[in-house]
Amino acid sequence: MQLLSYSSTPHPLPWPGQSPSVDLQLSISVGGPSVEALKWEAAEQMRLAGVEKAYAEHVMEMSRREMEVAQTEFLRARSLWERAREEVQRAHKMRERAAGMEITCLSCRHKFRPTN
Structure with missing residues (x-):
């Protein structure tokens, strides 16, 4: 198995004041079944990630979606609660009026009661 190979191409000597340059071409070559196994494992990991x-x-x-439904239900429940609270307040007011009328009526009856 060959891991690294390089080739150097000769260049003419540099002009005075220039630095020499070397062109290196590096390549990695790995072959055999281990590469196929690595490719398969990488493909499987990509599939699982997908x-x-x-x-x-x-x-x-x-x-x-559940959050949207919960928000809608919350708004509906809040509206129902507010309506129920208003109805309770109305019932209390009606009760107070009825109690006041009853007292008034009793006092009127007492006031206008015939005496024997």
């Missing part, structure tokens, strides 16, 4: 990403996106979308 599946996990799709699942995460699905869960995020479901969570977003």
